[in-house]
Amino acid sequence: MKKKLVSGLIFLIILFAALPYSAGAADENRLKYTSSGNAFGGGANLRIDRDTQGDLVLAGSRLEINGNTGGDFIGAGGELIVNGNVSGNIIVMGGSITVNGNVGGDVVAAGGQITLSRDSVVEGDILLAGGEVMLNGNVNGNGEISTGTLKTGEGFELKGNLALQADNYPSNLGEKVGGNLNITQVNATEKQYESTSEGFGIFSFILGLLASLAMGLILIYLFPGFVSGLVELVKDSPLKTGLLGFLALIFLPVLSVVLLVTIFGWSLSVLIFLLFVLALLIATVPVKLLAGEIIYNKILKKDAGKMMYYLVGAVVFAIVYEIPFAGGLIRFIALLVGLGAIISWLAMRARPTG
DSSP: OHHHHHHHHHHHHHHHHHHHHHHHHHOTTOEEEOTTSOEEEEEEEEEEOSOBSSOEEEEEEEEEEOSOBSSOEEEEEEEEEEOSOBSSOEEEEEEEEEEOSOBSSOEEEEEEEEEEOTTOEESSOEEEEEEEEEEOSEESSOEEEEEEEEEEOTTOEEOSOEEEEEEEOOTTGGGGBSSOEEEEOOOHHHHHHHHHHHHHHHHHHHHHHHHHHHHHHHHHHHOHHHHHHHHHHHHHOHHHHHHHHHHHHHHHHHHHHHHHTSSSOHHHHHHHHHHHHHHHHHTHHHHHHHHHHHIIIIISOOOOOHHHHHHHHHHHHHHHTTSTTHHHHHHHHHHHHHHHHHHHHHHHHHSOOO
């Protein structure tokens, strides 16, 4: 069963990746703008020359941002080049990441090669994780970097504190850091094991996050009414849906086994079991969507669409899941609440209207 679930997740990731590619094949500058000024896009090769008033969310093989962004830039792809200025934060993941413009907030990046150019200024903090990091710009905040090799240019200056974990770094790094410099090096005897373990952990985290994003975004895109109905049920009574989900988690597998041993119930048993597995796969989608909506509206004081809400919620939950013990408990509660919402939605649709 585990292999089937993994295969299903991989299929969803491929499908999610294919959607923006097919859209971008006809129009490489295909973007969808919302009424609040945010922009969403995807494609094999995206080049954005115009300014974006709000947030910019992109996915593709190669992303080149030449226009300015009034909000945050969130992107994922093989190669990302940010030439324009970003008033908010940059949150990106990719094979090669280059920031040439100015950033009004923080830069959070994970990739194979990360570059902060000489002409760039980051007003906030930098949180970078990559195979090779090249810094040649100004950072007015603090820094936290995990990399195999850190390189710095003549133009690099970090005014705050820097926490660095690296195998190789410049000997004069302390001269370029205005605050405290804390360097951690892995012992030679432990380096190979820890790097392998850490690399597997990062890969698992990224794979899980991509699977979650693929599943949720496809579900929201194809069945917006269904997802909105689940969100309303969770919002109205999370305790009720959680209790119903707990009962379903116990009752449905038992019912499936009981039907399996009967003469005529095996087909119904298989159907119930498959639907139960499907429900488990999508159960946390409405919970993450609602969490993202609350974070965006209540904390960030912004309005956006369901895609952005889910993106924020999925990332937050992926991080929370990594917390020992508490993360597993939160995952289980979210699963119960979402499963209960699905059962409630199906029950309401099956109820005869008179």
